[in-house]
Amino acid sequence: MQDMTQMSTTKQFFFYMQENGLYVFNQFFDHFLISIYGVLLAALVGIPLGILISKYGKLSSVVITLANIIQTIPALALMAILMLALGLGKTTVIVTVFFYSLLPIIKNTYVGITTINKSVTDAGRGMGMTKMQVLYMVELPLSLSVIITGIRIALVVAIGITAIGAFIGAGGLGDIIIRGTNATDGTAIILAGALPTALMAILSDIILGIIERRLDPVKRQQKKTIAAV
Amino acid sequence: MKKRLLLTSLLVLSLVISGCSLSGNKESDKIKIASVVTTEGQILAYMMKYMIEHYTEEEAEIINNLGSSTVVHQAMVNGDANMSAVRYTGTDLTGALQAEPIKDADEALAYVQKEFKDRFNQTFFDSYGFENTYAFMVTKETAEKYNLKTVGDLAAVAGELEAGVDTSWMNREGDGYKAFVETYGFDFSRTFPMQIGLVYDAVDTGELDVVLGYTTDGRIASYDLVVLEDNLNFFPPYDASPFADNELLEEKPEVKEAVERLVGEISTKTMQELNFKADNNLIEPAIVAEDFLKEHKYFSGGDE
Numbered sequence: 365m366q367d368m369t370q371m372s373t374t375k376q377f378f379f380y381m382q383e384n385g386l387y388v389f390n391q392f393f394d395h396f397l398i399s400i401y402g403v404l405l406a407a408l409v410g411i412p413l414g415i416l417i418s419k420y421g422k423l424s425s426v427v428i429t430l431a432n433i434i435q436t437i438p439a440l441a442l443m444a445i446l447m448l449a450l451g452l453g454k455t456t457v458i459v460t461v462f463f464y465s466l467l468p469i470i471k472n473t474y475v476g477i478t479t480i481n482k483s484v485t486d487a488g489r490g491m492g493m494t495k496m497q498v499l500y501m502v503e504l505p506l507s508l509s510v511i512i513t514g515i516r517i518a519l520v521v522a523i524g525i526t527a528i529g530a531f532i533g534a535g536g537l538g539d540i541i542i543r544g545t546n547a548t549d550g551t552a553i554i555l556a557g558a559l560p561t562a563l564m565a566i567l568s569d570i571i572l573g574i575i576e577r578r579l580d581p582v583k584r585q586q587k588k589t590i591a592a593v
Numbered sequence: 594m595k596k597r598l599l600l601t602s603l604l605v606l607s608l609v610i611s612g613c614s615l616s617g618n619k620e621s622d623k624i625k626i627a628s629v630v631t632t633e634g635q636i637l638a639y640m641m642k643y644m645i646e647h648y649t650e651e652e653a654e655i656i657n658n659l660g661s662s663t664v665v666h667q668a669m670v671n672g673d674a675n676m677s678a679v680r681y682t683g684t685d686l687t688g689a690l691q692a693e694p695i696k697d698a699d700e701a702l703a704y705v706q707k708e709f710k711d712r713f714n715q716t717f718f719d720s721y722g723f724e725n726t727y728a729f730m731v732t733k734e735t736a737e738k739y740n741l742k743t744v745g746d747l748a749a750v751a752g753e754l755e756a757g758v759d760t761s762w763m764n765r766e767g768d769g770y771k772a773f774v775e776t777y778g779f780d781f782s783r784t785f786p787m788q789i790g791l792v793y794d795a796v797d798t799g800e801l802d803v804v805l806g807y808t809t810d811g812r813i814a815s816y817d818l819v820v821l822e823d824n825l826n827f828f829p830p831y832d833a834s835p836f837a838d839n840e841l842l843e844e845k846p847e848v849k850e851a852v853e854r855l856v857g858e859i860s861t862k863t864m865q866e867l868n869f870k871a872d873n874n875l876i877e878p879a880i881v882a883e884d885f886l887k888e889h890k891y892f893s894g895g896d897e
Contacts, residue, residue: 376875384877451673452656453625533627533656540877542658546630546790547872 376552384556388540392560395536398454398529399522402461403469407515410466414473414511415499424474431467439464439525447532457529464525465518472514476507509580516572523565527557537561624653624841624848627665627674632871632878633725633809633833633864638678639882641835641852647891648851663688669838670713676852677836680717681725683829685709687767694767698724698830709836716842718835718852723861725809726831727762729821735802736819743824747803748779754802756781759789762805768828776827793818809861811869833864854892 371379381388417424434442443460450456480503488498530538540557544550577583624645628638635657642653656674659665662681666689668674682701686692690708695701702720709715729744736742739750747754763770763786774780785801792804793812806813808820835852842849859867867885870876876884886892 380875383875384880387877387879451671452627452659452668453654453673530658533658535655535657539657542630543632543635543878546632552875 373551373555377555380552380556388537388556388560391535391537391539391557392564395523395526395538395561396564398457398526398534398536399461399519402458402526403465403515403518403522405458405462406465406469406518409462410469410514411473411511414470415477417470418474418477428467428471428474431470434463435467439528440531443525443528443532452533454529454534456532457526457534460529461522461525464521465515468514468517468521469511470514472517473507473511476510477503479510480506506581509576512572512576512579516569516576519568519572520565523561523568527561537564624651624676624845625656625674626653626676626678627656627659627668628678629662629665630658630660632868634679635878636867636871636882636885637721637833637835639879640855640886641676641678643883643886644851644855644891645848647886648854649845649847651845651848669715669836675838675841679721679833680836681831681833682717683726683768683831685717686829694829696826696829698832701830702832702834710839714839716837716839716849718837719856720832720834721855721859721864722857723809723859723864724830724832725807725864726828727759727768727805728808728823728828729756729803730796730806730813730818731803731821732796732799733817733819736821741819741821743822744777744827745824747821748777751779751781754781755783755785756803756805757785757787757792757795757801758805759792760786762786773827776825809864809868811865811867811872814862814865815869815873858889858892 413427417427437445439460442463443456446456446459446463450459484506485498485502488502493501526534526536527538527541530536530542537557537560541554541561542557544553544555544557547553626638626641628634635655638655638657642655645651645653653676655678656668659668662677662684665674665677665680666685669677682698682705683694685705686701687694690705690712692704692708695704702717706717709717729747731741739746741747741750758770763784766772770784781803787795789807792801792806793810793816795801796804796818797812797816803821806818812818813820835855837849837852867881870881871878
């Protein structure tokens, strides 16, 4: 059998990827799903909550302070606390991601809606729209790109948190990183876990960035005018 | 007023939806296998998973990277897991069962099997066929030079030898360093506590003369180290066995059958080779396990 320890780290890395490619891909997929689930759940709760507090100003400071406090707890500590209640495994990590994603999503929804020019919503009201119609036809479309920014921030953070989730048995790319730290000469294995994690974060950042720009009403308007000209 | 109602209902709805998808994700009927962070534990965890998935309709999930067998035991008691990939008689005797170490391998196994059944309603299977215990090892050259075969042979030359041992072994009660010196009646010129993973390289490169390592480590074979026989039976037995919750086994007896096929099939030498593939040759434990099972046709024993 070939002695792998004599190869350079780069060679080891490629050898590792060649031998374990499918395994790495499976872990990549698992990792992504855990992050996405957490963020989606947070969006389901966070966006309505953000809308709510933008309408009732008094609530906003309470909700945002609460979300801020959650954010200050270190990820590992929050996960450990949740583990006591939810046990080991994927569920706990998804819930941790959920809590961490709340703040950026609530805050961005809140900011997105409150920063809309008052004259625009007033125009809507003036046209005879109900409050719901103003929300769906004016406020939400105008703040959508800001909300997406919140989701984008949340997802990038989530991918990092999921990597730590390997410590409580959730699987994902963190598994590979931990194995690398335990192996005698694990540089290549650590890289095989860390590089895809970074790649995932960068890719999701870029893709959501594109979506965000597409949805930005100001830029969309400019494009249309240019096309018309 | 109408809007407030709508918003509240939206909030409630979103909470309900999130609740549903969470419980849906939990999949409580899945078999959960707890595994420690070691390479050996992970290889065996995947073997268990693939055996179960090959022979039964069940799906198995691995809870990986747990810190120690105590954590694994806790996870099983709390119901986070219903199987463990590997449990060692010696570890569980003094750990989970809080009993005195038993030096005889068969006696120890019988004891833990009975105690786990009575106290926790769990099954400690018969051994996989290997044991992962501490053993002193030297290079072939050192063994020839001093004519070493057993730990007792070290007594005459121990004064000139330097040893490397696991940090946790130094302060351990019962089978630790102090007890070792008392039992064997000799001491090395110097004893270095170090991380267990480093001892094999240290003895291979000649920085240390004798080290205390694990018997199933793959590097024993690759560095051609000589394992010295524990002639005074100082180290308690650490036979490795599969482990499962009785509730699961009663509900799904086919799982028990699948796991029992592995009993007695993995020798210490085989485990060394498997560990070597994962530790040295950069093959993931999952793939090592799969290849091994395929090579042996999932231990079907001709009944397929």
